[in-house]
Amino acid sequence: MRNTIKEPVTRFSVSLPPPLARELDRMAREKGYDNRSLAVADMIRAQLVEHHQQLGDREIAGSITLVYDHHRHHLQDLLTDLQHEHRKVIISALHCHLDHDNCLEILAVRGRATAIKKLADELIAAKGVKHGKLTITSTGKDLPI
Amino acid sequence: MRNTIKEPVTRFSVSLPPPLARELDRMAREKGYDNRSLAVADMIRAQLVEHHQQLGDREIAGSITLVYDHHRHHLQDLLTDLQHEHRKVIISALHCHLDHDNCLEILAVRGRATAIKKLADELIAAKGVKHGKLTITSTGKDLPI
C-alpha cells in the first residue's frame, strides 16, 4: 500500500468484557482483518447502512436475488414485464442458468428505498419464484472510508 | 447494558477517519447510547451472532453485494485477484458504476457454503470496501414449488 501520506484519524477507546474482546479478535482473524480497528470500522459502516434504512425514503443501492423455475407458465414473461415497469430503479439483471429448471436472477438496483422494496415484494410474490431476497446497501456517498 | 458493578474490562483503541467517527456519534445518539463504546460493543455482539450462524456445508447459490471506492489504491486489483482464486464458486460478476468514485459489484455465486462465506469475508474485509453483504439462497433443487 503506497499510502505514505499520513491521513487524519479520530482515535477513541472501547471497553469490552474480556470474553467479548477475545471473541472479537477471533472473528476479526477469521474474517481476514489485519487488526481490530479495521474490523470495527467495517461494522460501524454496516450498522450505518442499516440505520439509514430506517430513516425513511433515502436513495439506496442494492440487489434483488431470485431463484425460480423458468418452466412455470408465463413466469418469465411476468418477471420481465414487472422489471420493465420498474426499469427506472433497475440498473440491469444478471441471469444464471443453474440447471435444467432453476434460474438464479440477480437485479442490480438503485433508487428510492420505497420503490425498490415494492419491486422486490412484487417479484418475490410472483407464483413460481421459489425464494427471493432484497439486499440493501448504500450508494456509497454517505459512507466515509 | 450498563456496567453498574465494577467488572473487568479489556480496553483497546479504535482509529477511524474523522467523518466516520462523526457518523458513528450521530447514530449512537439517535439510537440512545450513552457513549461510543457501548454502541460499538453492541455492534460487535450483533456481528458475532451473524458470524456464528451455522451455514453448514451444503451447496448454496447466492450473491455477494459490494460497494467500494475504485480509487482506493490497488483495491480493484486485489478484488479481481481474490475472485480469480475463488473462481470455482463465482458464476460471474456484475459491475455498475454508481458515480465517479463508487462501484456496486454483485457476484453471482454457487458452491459449498463454507467456501462462499470465506470468499465473502475476504472481499468485505478488503480495505476500501465500504459495505458488503452475502445473500444466501438455494440452488432451487431442494425447494419445491
Next chain:
Amino acid sequence: MRNTIKEPVTRFSVSLPPPLARELDRMAREKGYDNRSLAVADMIRAQLVEHHQQLGDREIAGSITLVYDHHRHHLQDLLTDLQHEHRKVIISALHCHLDHDNCLEILAVRGRATAIKKLADELIAAKGVKHGKLTITSTGKDLPI
C-alpha cells in the same frame, strides 16, 4: 448486378410488416438499388459469406448480443428455454431494460465454436428478436500479450 441476359430465376414472395417494408425501401434507395429484389439478393449473398465462415471447432469465448421486444408472446419463455438447453456454453446473461418494450440481452459464452454458433443462430432466428450478433473472441490462453 443487373440481369441483362435472360437468365433463369427463382421467384418467391416475402411478407414484411409494413413499417419494415418502408424502411427497406428507403435503405435500398439510399444505397442506390433499382428495386427491393436486387437489394435483398445482395443481403442474402452477404449473409451467406458470413454463414460459411469457418469457425472450426476450437474452444472460444465471446458474447451474443440480442435486442428484442419482450411483449412478443412467449418470446421470453422461448429464449430462456433455449438458454437452459444450451447452458453448458453460457456463463451468464446480462439483461438491460432499454425502454418499455425493448430489451438488450447479452450472453457471455464459452465452449466449442460450433455449439455456440448453433445457439446464436437459434436465438437470433426466434420470432420477435429484432437483431442479434455473435461476437467471437478467444479464451485468452492462445493469445500472448
Next chain:
Amino acid sequence: MRNTIKEPVTRFSVSLPPPLARELDRMAREKGYDNRSLAVADMIRAQLVEHHQQLGDREIAGSITLVYDHHRHHLQDLLTDLQHEHRKVIISALHCHLDHDNCLEILAVRGRATAIKKLADELIAAKGVKHGKLTITSTGKDLPI
C-alpha cells in the same frame, strides 16, 4: 403462438438465381427459420442496423467484449477508471473469470455512437487487453418487427 388476429403485411416478390435461392433455403434451415420470409426479414433488420451506423451520430445500443490478463500491473485499475469516466454510456459490465489469468469482460452500452466508439477504442488500446470488439446493435426503437 396465440396471434389469432391477422396482422397487416406488405407482400412483394424477390427474384434470385436458382443456386442462390437454394443456398438461401439451406441457410434458413440451418439457422432454424420456419420459412424464407422470416429469414429475409431478419437480414433486412440486420442490414438496417449497419446502414444506420453509417448515417452519423445516432443513439445505439451494443456491447464491448474484452479479454485480458488481470495480472497486468494496474490494468484493472485503468479499465475501471476509464469506465467510470464514460459511465454515462455504460449500463453495466459483466465480468467472467475464465481461468487463473484471463478475464472476459462484457460492457452493455447505450448512447451516441461516437462516444461509444471512443470508449471502445480506449479500452481495446489499453496495454494488457488481448482482444476486444465493439458490437453495435440498435436500441430497438427504429427496428419494426
